[in-house]
Amino acid sequence: MALSGIQIYKLLPQTNCKECGFPTCLAFAMKLAAKQVDLALCPYVSDDAKEKLSEASAPPVRPVTLSSNGYEVKAGNEVVLFRHEKTFYSRPGLFLRVYDNKTPEAIKAKVAPADEYEVEYVGIKLSMGGFVIQANGGDLAAAVSAVREVSHRPVILLGDPDSLRTGLEKLKGEKTLIGLATDQNWQAMAALAKEFDVPLAVQAGSTDEMVALVEKIQGLELKDLVLAPTQRGFEGTLKANTIMRRMALKKNFRPFGYPIINFPGDVGDPGLELMLAAQAIGKYGSFIVLDHFKPDTVYPLLVLRENIYTDPQKPIQVTPGVYEINDPTPEDPVLVTTNFSITYFSVANEVEGSGLPAWLMVADSEGMSVLTAWAAGKFDSERIAKSIKTFNLAEKVNKKRLVLPGHVAVLSGELEEELPGWEIRVGPREAVDIPKFMKEVL
């Protein structure tokens, strides 16, 4: 049973010493009840109270991290079912699967391009999470060596306990996820996970079977588990993931309080795989196993993930300031935009693509796009004029030409008054039309 803030408060020292970083024990208790802080922040909790509080203070979805050679994929630690309620924290990792019955050359040829793939999206670097190496009648240890020759990213090992041991021996010191523990092999799998101190993925066909199996493994004091429902289709996966996550968050149901691994790659068809992966990103998958890698299919998945795992209350922003594009001189124009990342990158990419030099002045609009910022009073003539002065643009240019986004053409009159000596031009509404505008009008 989850404890209320008041119930937790009664178990705290009630001295309001502030060492936890909160002004009162009650404030700390409220945060604990909301599962937003760690009980360990209070150094004065008695052992007796600790025991009682451990359930209340544990996150509803246990954090599980895979790591190797400086790379990390963090999973779990989510507190809401819908990102608009607060935010999602742990971006799901995309894992490309290889099988151990392939030659080392074939494995390396599949892994290397996926490992090297990195793409920048609104200033954020996106890449694959890691690789799954699955036993399939071959040599798992040799397959692990082949993967490690071309990638240092985290690994998930799938197979029987004996082959897993050979693979784990090669990955000592790394946090590797192993699986799949089933009703038939769970004792041996749990023993292996304990011995190598790695997380264990647990597979069951129905939610009831999952509960029974997880409870048996929890009884062995294994803490880092991952849930692997057997469902593979759209409806089955959606139902299984949603039921488990809902029970974990709404009922604090411990057997489901773990990250989830999904296997869209199992469907075989690359198109269906892509759609199932998108569904898993949207609905509670933490480790997403793919069998195909192509930049043009992985890119939309990574962008989708970014959009879902961005805090809706904190838009992605760039630092306000003056950005020089294509080596501008004092004769070149000043374009103005807002500091919402997507707006900035759309404009900057178009200006750069035009090959023409310009000064891009990014005003602080608190991370909002042009129209939203204008409607909210965060991108008006006063703010733009203030930014021009703050960033000393008058000293950077001789020809004082300032181009406003077309959506805020209405500001041009006021801006002329705010900025005497500047010629105010109204640019296009859409970033895509900027190169044509620069070539023909400026």
Ligand code: SF4
């Ligand atoms: Fe209360 Fe502990 Fe925080 Fe001190 S550190 S204010 S005792 S909760």
